[in-house]
Amino acid sequence: MKILITGAAGFIGSAVAERLTAIGVDVVGIDNLNDYYDVNLKLARLKRIKHPNFTFIKLDLADRQGMADLFKLQQFDRVINLAAQAGVRYSIDNPLAYADSNLVGFVNILEGCRHNKVKHLIYASSSSVYGLNAKTPFETSDSVDHPISLYAASKKANELMAHTYSHLYDLPTTGLRFFTVYGPWGRPDMALFKFTNKIMNGEEIDIYNNGDMQRDFTYIDDIVEGIIRIQDVIPEKDADWNVEEGSPADSSAPYRVYNIGNGKSEKLMDYIESLELSLGIEAKKNFMPMQPGDVYKTYADTSGLFKVTGYEPNTPIKKGVENFVNWYRDFYDK
Template identity: 80%
Template sequence: MKYLVTGAAGFIGSAVVERLTQMGHSVVGVDNLNDYYDVNLKLARLERIEHPLFVFEKMDIADREGMAELFKEEQFDKVIHLAAQAGVRYSLDNPLAYADSNLVGHLNVLEGCRHNKVKHLVYASSSSVYGLNGKVPFSTDDSVDHPISLYAATKKSNELMAHTYSHLYNVPTTGLRFFTVYGPWGRPDMALLKFTHKIVNGEPIDIYNNGDMQRDFTYIDDIVEGIIRIQDVVPESDPSWTVEEGSPATSSAPYRVYNIGNGKPVKLMDYIKALEESLGIEAKKNFMPMQPGDVYQTYADTIALFEATGYQPKVDVKQGVDEFVKWFNQFYQGK
């Protein structure tokens, strides 16, 4: 089977490409290799997944003509769309970057799927869409109409755009709301890698809301397993579904949205403690107030994904952080 994976040089994208090629699938990966964070890390990920079944194309998904030509030439069976401008805090200062990648880019992917009869589009949404929701665990049955960052708003928009294409053009789409992914080869803008660099260099780490936060930390291998499983579960139309009685995560169209997370929120201070123990260094801590756009807690209800795929995360935070630190020491040599 031939796949397109967007964001192929990214944290999750590169891991998905590696898994697909190991399974014997042909993969074309696209990524614009932008400088949102260290390009050398992205290049190293691509080097790691070199494989005869993998072809890399440097391309921006916001390139309308380029994406249309790629879809036409390659005739993909399935698409796993992970490219996006990420980061809640970055969106506070750089909002226009999110319009280009997360809105225009997503539309170009949808158009490619529409015009080339792609069998299934799996795309990245985010737990940030839950915004001001106070009820936990976060359920895809709940309304997500009150995002508190532009990043979250673009991800909710991705779901709405996907539904439109599923309804109008019968494109099967599945959105995955990711919950705090971590592990080896992770992004430098995320807490784990930022904390680790600072701790080993003897610098204080910034801890928001005075450490009183919880996150549904999900290890990268568990995330990849969920993606691989769900791409085989192609949504089907359900003529009996109604807006009044159906879940917002389902539809009369071939459209589905799932949470993908660990389902067990961990206190931020326990996460930091696991990192300190793995590194053998106590962190210098700089406690700060809550950052705009942040939420106090994320907690995934993953029952729907389990029922659809049998997906169950296996890696706990201690094991996951240990694996991350092993990689960090090897890749950065403790620097």
């Protein structure tokens, strides 16, 4: 078994690569190591994957010829695409970065899978695709036609593109809509990392919508477990499926989409309180209005993923936040 992991120096990608190599899978990891956030953190993540069956290649998804050569040379059995230009707010100011990575890059992934008989493509979508949806929990059978950021729109586009290739070329694809992932080795642009840094430096933390927000916070180990399980569940054709009675999350083609989250919605202020307790410091709070592209609440219905994998997250927020704080103090020697 040989698996390609894109975004291998990223938060989720590096964790999945570490887990797969530890159980004996040959993994090729690629990443463009861009400077969207601290490259040294990305390099440190790669260093912890100390397995002889891991190969790292610096490569950009948008490099059409480079990607075509990679697929032809390596002949992967499966692909786990976790590379993307991330960040909702960043997409408002830097839209072209999302076109290059999330659209052009994803076409290159699909083409590589198509021409080299990849047996299963698993790719990262996002809870952001639910956009203006107010009904919770979010179900994969819901319409996701009203994204409110370019990032969300690019992830919705990935799902549509994947379906097209599943339909035209019988390429088995599985999309995973990630809900707020946190934990050790996390991204510096995400709330937990930013809050921790500012609290420890005695700075104010910006809290949007005056703290009245809820998120389905999902610990990194639980996310990795879900990915490991679903990559063995390869979608099959369903000749009896039809648009009128079916769900947007499945198809007559070998195509499926699942929510992958904690399955509960937590108050942002409770999340911050857990962080304050772990740090032993009360945060200085700057309450602000809702920001463009933000949503009030996320909450995943994960029953679909549980049905096919038995996946059930089991890390409570207090423990997950404590683990992050312990890692942060150790990594930054604070």
